[in-house]
Amino acid sequence: MRAVRITAFGAPPEVVDLPDPTPPAGGVVVRVEATGLCASDRFAWAGHDGDVTLPHVPGHELVGRVVATGTGGTRFRAGDRVTAPFVCGCGVCPDCRAGRAQVCPHQQQPGFTHDGSFAELVALHHADHNLVPVPDDADAAGAALLGCRVATAHRALVGRGGLVAGERVLVLGAGGVGLAAVLIAAALGAESVVADPSPAARARAVELGAVAAVDTAHGPDAVREAIGDGGARLAVEAAGRADALDLGVRSLRRQGTLVQVGLLAREPVVPVPLMIAHELTVTGSHGMAAADYPELMALVADGRLDPGRLVTRRAGLEALAEALAAAPEPGGILVGLP
Numbered sequence: 001m002r003a004v005r006i007t008a009f010g011a012p013p014e015v016v017d018l019p020d021p022t023p024p025a026g027g028v029v030v031r032v033e034a035t036g037l038c039a040s041d042r043f044a045w046a047g048h049d050g051d052v053t054l055p056h057v058p059g060h061e062l063v064g065r066v067v068a069t070g071t072g073g074t075r076f077r078a079g080d081r082v083t084a085p086f087v088c089g090c091g092v093c094p095d096c097r098a099g100r101a102q103v104c105p106h107q108q109q110p111g112f113t114h115d116g117s118f119a120e121l122v123a124l125h126h127a128d129h130n131l132v133p134v135p136d137d138a139d140a141a142g143a144a145l146l147g148c149r150v151a152t153a154h155r156a157l158v159g160r161g162g163l164v165a166g167e168r169v170l171v172l173g174a175g176g177v178g179l180a181a182v183l184i185a186a187a188l189g190a191e192s193v194v195a196d197p198s199p200a201a202r203a204r205a206v207e208l209g210a211v212a213a214v215d216t217a218h219g220p221d222a223v224r225e226a227i228g229d230g231g232a233r234l235a236v237e238a239a240g241r242a243d244a245l246d247l248g249v250r251s252l253r254r255q256g257t258l259v260q261v262g263l264l265a266r267e268p269v270v271p272v273p274l275m276i277a278h279e280l281t282v283t284g285s286h287g288m289a290a291a292d293y294p295e296l297m298a299l300v301a302d303g304r305l306d307p308g309r310l311v312t313r314r315a316g317l318e319a320l321a322e323a324l325a326a327a328p329e330p331g332g333i334l335v336g337l338p
Contacts, residue, residue: 002338003119004321006056009047013321018057021115021123023070028127030082034144034314035117036061037323037334039175039240040086043263044112045324051112058324059118059336060086060111063134063143067121074127081138082131084124086110086148087287091129101129101289102155118320120338132293138300141335142308145180146296148287150307153180153238154296155288156259158188161234165189168211170223170232172248173239174201176333177261179310181236182208187304193226195247196239196330204331208309216243220250232256242268249280257281311335 003018023029041058043049066080076082088108089101096104108125110116115123124130134143156177157163167190171181174196185192186209194205194213202213212226224231231253237245240262248258249271260282270282288296299305312332313319320336 001120026072027070027125029068030064032064034140057115058111059116061148062117081134088130091126099291102287139308141311145307149176150180151288156285160259160285170235172237172244174205178238198330201330223251254278
């Protein structure tokens with residue numbers, strides 16, 4: 001198979017021919033139709049993820065069809081069209097049995113713990129616990145984004161943040177997860193205000209439905225004014241920047257909640273005295289378990305959510321390799337078509 005391979009952290013990746021993967025016990029091999037380039041792929045390429053060993057095939061956001069199944073059996077068959085959350089749980093630990101596979105201590109992650117989806121084929125573990133069926137008529141590029149950024153945004157807003165219709169949520173960062181949050185908030189009858197330093201990213205957020213987009217340089221007063229009601233009841237930090245986290249906390253109303261999903265290269269400093277005085281909550285969110293996908297897939301099925309609107313470019317493996325080592329385009333989302 002052809003695949004993008006990293007041989008040194010921070011060095012240009014290459015497109016090479018590799019042996020086809022074999023399905024793990026209880027798992028499958030999927031022929032990749034489309035795979036998204038995510039900020040966490042760049043995080044791993046730069047050497048910031050301790051699970052990655054070299055040489056390595058990145059990529060964790062995918063849609064495709066099953067072509068082989070492993071020993072032990074699975075309910076999935078060759079030809080089934082599927083995606084998978086980027087965190088694949090073991091299916092048997094207490095967390096997985098309780099529906100919390102996204103924090104499984106034995107989790108596998110394509111593109112991190114093993115070779116990923118920037119390839120023609122990818123192996124996925126524990127299929128019955130992790131694969132999510134995808135309708136045959138769903139756009140491949142949009143469906144690929146269900147594996148990470150769209151699911152991550154949905155769980156941050158709904159599962160961790162308790163988003164309710166009619167409220168106005170603050171989204172910090174107009175990258176993949178942030179823009180997905182804009183679409184999901186609108187699909188659920190809420191509004192979003194986006195804060196980002198890039199004019200292009202802010203414009204893209206408004207194009208996708210944000211009611212306001214604030215330059216982060218203008219600070220928390222400008223953000224709170226755009227939100228109203230004394231600040232945000234709910235904020236999602238999707239930029240992975242310490243300054244965005246600080247801005248988000250300072251933009252919350254009293255007893256507000258910030259959900260942290262952006263990956264930071266270093267541990268940040270947070271305004272703890274303010275958190276105490278205003279009884280603020282800062283909580284993490286790590287993807288979404290396959291068990292929680294039905295609500296998200298229902299939004300797609302009834303037309304309220306179209307992940308394909310996020311895609312700005314579709315290209316082959318060579319473009320994925322080049323883009324992995326390049327600075328991200330503000331508001332741009334590349335989906336590879338192996």
